Amino acid sequence: MNYKAPKGTKDILPYEAHIWKYIEDKAQNILEKANYKEIRTPVFESTELFTRGVGDSTDIVNKEMYTFLQKGRSLTLRPENTAGVVRSFIEHGMHRLPSPLKLWYKGAMFRYERPQAGRQRQFHQLGLELFGIENPCADAEVIQIAMNFLDELGLSGLSLEINNIGCPECRNEYKKQIKSVIKPKLEDFCPDCLVRFEKNPLRILDCKNEKCRQLLCLPEIDSVISRDFICESCVAHFEELKEYLKTLNIKYTVNKKLVRGLDYYNKTVFEITSTNLGSQNAVCGGGRYDPLVSTLGGPQTPAVGWAIGMERLISLCKVPEEKPLDVFIVSDNKKQALKLASELRGLGISVDLDFLARKFAKQMEKASKTGAKFALILGEEELKTGTLTLKNLSTGKQESISIKEIPQRIFSLPLNF
């Protein structure tokens, strides 16, 4: 029997793992500087959390969840992490902590979809959530952090799109108006949009079907889209956010047709896309979700957050080379070699050695191929005299040395070694 990783899953192989670590370290660094604390929640939650939280009109809930029954309880592998973090927030009474509460997370998410470029069934997100602040300065900080993070990774070809989809009240009015102008032309729209018309009419706005897009440009429809349908307080929120972004020197474009697929969003929504990805070009997506905490049974708490798709991000990053190994021990005495390795590791030096006890030439070859900076020779001669031979593998120079001198020799190497 040949076993393969299941469809839509991938191994992160040893030579790729340092890329993940590099990115995660960078994120952690940036987030902690802004006082975000890491939270780790379970990879599965009760199914109801997602049907309530993410929304049962969404594709995620309708056709993409990995759900299983355990002793009569329905559980689901998390398709996203906001609902889980909010559940934890409520369960542990975090609303009593000083506001704002800033959390971040990273981990695997699961959605049953047809895999393609930039999309897997098990994928990883890194995200943050900011609770307790209604003012758009929170939206601005969150966006600023995302942009800063992507910037520091040296990404190019990114663009930030923002929109304000209103609060539940004004959005209902907007839906009515959209429906009324679309209705006369309804039969010209694609079959998917016919379904959307009933279930979630705003989703028609970001349909990628060429015909639908043209229909949306008809003057009578376009005028409804481009008019600010949102209520005064939502407009004020949006205007203020734009001022913050301007002050922070963050470039953005307003995209009136940007609608996010998760039911919990209100007011601000945004997306960061890259021209260097395939058709799944969103690296980061997020927005404000003021109603969610109370929907899930907690006290009314405003919140805003985003998530970044790790696999998509990694495909865009140029990452520095892995640090080379400091020392490779060449020896025909395995016991002494292992002992030496353990001593040097204790001093903070990275050390490997040959376990096959091959001849010196082979061990030297291995030392080279491993990419070690030094070969440290511990043979009969060295054992007799109580010394070691340290060979610089890039210059070929070697010297007799005592164990005490090793750290100094190794750490004094210039950085561009």
Added chain:
RNA sequence: GCGGGCGUUGCCAAGUGGUUAAGGCCCCGGAUUGUGGUUCCGGUAUUCGGGGGUUCGAAUCCCCUCGCUCGCCCCA
């Protein structure tokens, strides 16, 4: 759920009906039993994703099936 492309060794591949299935990389051994990264020599696929069929003869043609991949939908 619906479309397109592709499956030859650990990896990248040549081969499109005719004897033992090129080549390159990696790996292993030797030249070189205490000195590498360069070089040279040698080794590693009873078998072409799997099953069935056509044929004297199939990686190559036909049918079925499985897997991967890209796109639609949707999302990070």
